[in-house]
Amino acid sequence: xxxxxxxxVISSLLALCLLLAGAKWLISRDTPESQPSYAPxxxxxxxxxxxxxxxxxxxxxxxxxxxxxxxxHIDTTLDxxxxxxxxxxxxxxxxxxxxxxxxxYFHLYPNAFSSMDxxxxxxxxxRLRDDKMPTDGFGSMTITDMKTSEGLSLxxxxxxxxxxxxxxxxxxLVKVRLPKPVKGGESITLSIQFEVKLxxxxxxxxxxxxxxxxxxWFPKISVYEPVGLRGRTTEGWNLHQYHGNSEFYSDFGIYxxxxxxxxxxxxxxxxxxxxxxxxxKEKIYQFYADDVHDFAWSASPNFIYAEEPFSSxxxxxxxxxxxxxxxxxxxxxxxxxxxxxxxxxxxxxxxxYPYSTLSIVVPPxxxxxxxxxxxxxxxxxxGAKDESPGYDLERTVIHEIGHQYFYxxxxxxxxxxxxxxxxxxxYAEDKLMEQEYGVIPNLPIQASxxxxxxxxxxxxxxxxxxxxxxxxxxxxxxxxxxxxxxQAGSQxxxxxxxxxAQKFRFKHPATADxxxxxxxxxxxxWQNFFDQYIYGNQMADFAVDSISVKKKEGEAGPVYESTIKxxxxxxxxxxxxxxxxxxxxxxxxxxWNGSGDSAEYKLEYSAPLAWAMVDPDYSIVIENKHINxxxxxxxxxxxxxxxxxxxxxxxxxxxxxxxx
Numbered sequence: 001x002x003x004x005x006x007x008x009v010i011s012s013l014l015a016l017c018l019l020l021a022g023a024k025w026l027i028s029r030d031t032p033e034s035q036p037s038y039a040p041x042x043x044x045x046x047x048x049x050x051x052x053x054x055x056x057x058x059x060x061x062x063x064x065x066x067x068x069x070x071x072x073h074i075d076t077t078l079d080x081x082x083x084x085x086x087x088x089x090x091x092x093x094x095x096x097x098x099x100x101x102x103x104x105y106f107h108l109y110p111n112a113f114s115s116m117d118x119x120x121x122x123x124x125x126x127r128l129r130d131d132k133m134p135t136d137g138f139g140s141m142t143i144t145d146m147k148t149s150e151g152l153s154l155x156x157x158x159x160x161x162x163x164x165x166x167x168x169x170x171x172x173l174v175k176v177r178l179p180k181p182v183k184g185g186e187s188i189t190l191s192i193q194f195e196v197k198l199x200x201x202x203x204x205x206x207x208x209x210x211x212x213x214x215x216x217w218f219p220k221i222s223v224y225e226p227v228g229l230r231g232r233t234t235e236g237w238n239l240h241q242y243h244g245n246s247e248f249y250s251d252f253g254i255y256x257x258x259x260x261x262x263x264x265x266x267x268x269x270x271x272x273x274x275x276x277x278x279x280x281k282e283k284i285y286q287f288y289a290d291d292v293h294d295f296a297w298s299a300s301p302n303f304i305y306a307e308e309p310f311s312s313x314x315x316x317x318x319x320x321x322x323x324x325x326x327x328x329x330x331x332x333x334x335x336x337x338x339x340x341x342x343x344x345x346x347x348x349x350x351x352x353y354p355y356s357t358l359s360i361v362v363p364p365x366x367x368x369x370x371x372x373x374x375x376x377x378x379x380x381x382x383g384a385k386d387e388s389p390g391y392d393l394e395r396t397v398i399h400e401i402g403h404q405y406f407y408x409x410x411x412x413x414x415x416x417x418x419x420x421x422x423x424x425x426x427y428a429e430d431k432l433m434e435q436e437y438g439v440i441p442n443l444p445i446q447a448s449x450x451x452x453x454x455x456x457x458x459x460x461x462x463x464x465x466x467x468x469x470x471x472x473x474x475x476x477x478x479x480x481x482x483x484x485x486x487q488a489g490s491q492x493x494x495x496x497x498x499x500x501a502q503k504f505r506f507k508h509p510a511t512a513d514x515x516x517x518x519x520x521x522x523x524x525x526w527q528n529f530f531d532q533y534i535y536g537n538q539m540a541d542f543a544v545d546s547i548s549v550k551k552k553e554g555e556a557g558p559v560y561e562s563t564i565k566x567x568x569x570x571x572x573x574x575x576x577x578x579x580x581x582x583x584x585x586x587x588x589x590x591x592w593n594g595s596g597d598s599a600e601y602k603l604e605y606s607a608p609l610a611w612a613m614v615d616p617d618y619s620i621v622i623e624n625k626h627i628n629x630x631x632x633x634x635x636x637x638x639x640x641x642x643x644x645x646x647x648x649x650x651x652x653x654x655x656x657x658x659x660x
Contacts, residue, residue, distance in 0.1 A: 066252035109216035123244030137200030208367035292376035314347035325384035374403035423477020541570030562609035
């Protein structure tokens with residue numbers, strides 16, 4: 001026998017408050033790996049010894065998978081004592097458009113950390129996730145020389161530009177005027193010398209004691225978009241500064257990178273390690289990667305290295321390389337199992353993992369700012385703090401490997417449409433965590449956190465706070481994919497995701513491209529859904545507006561006529577469940593098709609209606625205001641208004657007090 005509905009609602013709200021009180025960690029990382037979820041007890045696998053393993057040497061294949069717009073040859077040296085990287089870079093760019101261009105643009109991402117006046121620092125307030133910029137931890141990038149292949153200096157032709165906000169103190173994007181224009185289809189080669197003062201680890205890159213994370217560490221050319229790419233009607237450069245919320249966007253190419261480190265250092269890098277040798281008290285690594293759009297590396301004298309081969313029906317053969325912090329030296333089996341599960345099922349669901357390596361770097365706790373991040377063929381886990389962590393370990397590894405598909409191969413523009421990466425990866429992550437570990441996400445709680453829904457096709461920095469960015473791009477993006485699955489069916493949704501992933505491998509798709517795939521697979525228009533929820537800022541919001549009960553005399557005794565009005569206060573949803581419960585315990589369930597702005601039900605029964613509730617099982621995943629779903633028939637309207645207002649204010653206060 002069910003208790004009174006009011007008690008259920010109050011109990012649910014109290015539970016919500018308790019959950020919210022601990023929600024600081026919900027979006028505390030670059031991934032939602034600590035989402036509210038239902039999970040079995042966390043297992044503690046037996047500790048195993050980790051013998052020293054020699055890293056394998058590999059050779060590249062001849063297969064060409066992308067258009068390879070750019071080619072980098074970089075020789076770089078790490079000075080860990082002074083937190084400095086010095087590099088020489090030869091870059092060849094092939095013009096993918098038709099118009100003649102007279103300038104090139106380069107991203108100089110480390111300059112985001114040069115002072116508190118940069119756009120990144122002003123927008124973030126010197127904070128990202130749980131990390132705070134150290135007062136003595138600033139870093140920067142300096143181009144010390146730039147020449148054409150003929151030896152002509154371009155140093156006097158460089159100009160910092162700020163197309164997004166006009167902040168003249170931001171030097172994360174530089175324009176280089178060319179002495180000779182480049183026609184469509186032609187190539188240009190530049191020689192660049194640069195120096196990076198690494199920041200103390202704060203936002204994805206830097207140093208922590210002897211640990212180094214070199215992400216976005218070299219001058220990287222911007223993306224030139226031809227007509228038709230991502231819906232462009234005129235070709236041109238896609239130009240943005242480095243913002244507090246934004247990540248990255250770049251073209252596919254070839255990377256040949258030589259890294260000089262002290263002799264006792266171990267280096268993890270994108271792609272394959274072709275050789276390593278010790279010479280004059282330094283160790284020299286040679287890496288090669290093709291059909292990737294970035295190159296990252298990490299170094300430490302304290303890494304404990306482990307390696308395992310893996311193959312499945314969809315994965316011909318991959319060497320999984322694990323660079324463990326000593327605190328997690330006994331957890332290698334958990335990392336390997338998570339990685340193998342991700343490779344196996346993501347390849348089955350979204351297409352074959354095409355690379356021969358996958359590297360996982362586990363930073364020390366002091367380097368946690370570099371944790372939970374993705375690069376082509378290389379991901380970082382969280383900083384190793386707990387010797388027996390919970391499912392955050394697996395969730396992070398799985399999420400970041402998911403990015404190999406919805407970032408690495410499907411290279412969407414994270415400046416402008418971040419949900420195509422983060423929302424899709426979060427959707428895939430939830431699916432695998434439930435399948436392999438029995439971790440079920442608490443979607444109603446996650447939806448309730450989205451108090452300010454915004455369009456998913458706006459620039460990342462326009463969400464304002466990091467909280468709103470994460471709640472929309474990660475959570476709302478994922479929930480909308482789940483809502484599509486509810487409407488299309490899981491089998492059809494699987495086909496949609498696989499079709500999209502395979503069609504746009506090694507391309508730069510936009511949201512409109514995904515919509516076309518959805519409509520092609522389902523053979524119907526989804527324009528209304530996309531307009532409301534994806535291009536627009538809607539969430540579903542169905543409410544029981546009023547209940548009136550009239551007593552009438554019938555032949556067999558009194559009959560009660562109950563009139564219930566249901567309102568649609570948000571976006572559409574095709575099947576809206578409603579439950580009506582009478583005072584004698586009788587329950588009646590109905591489905592409203594959601595058409596129009598309201599629906600009215602007249603019910604005649606031998607007992608009065610006790611209460612009505614829309615979506616009683618919280619099945620509509622994009623419903624974020626459950627507080628108005630329930631209404632008791634005999635509650636005084638003034639009391640009801642005061643009660644609803646009080647609870648709403650309480651929740652708003654709790655949400656407003658959170659600082660993720």
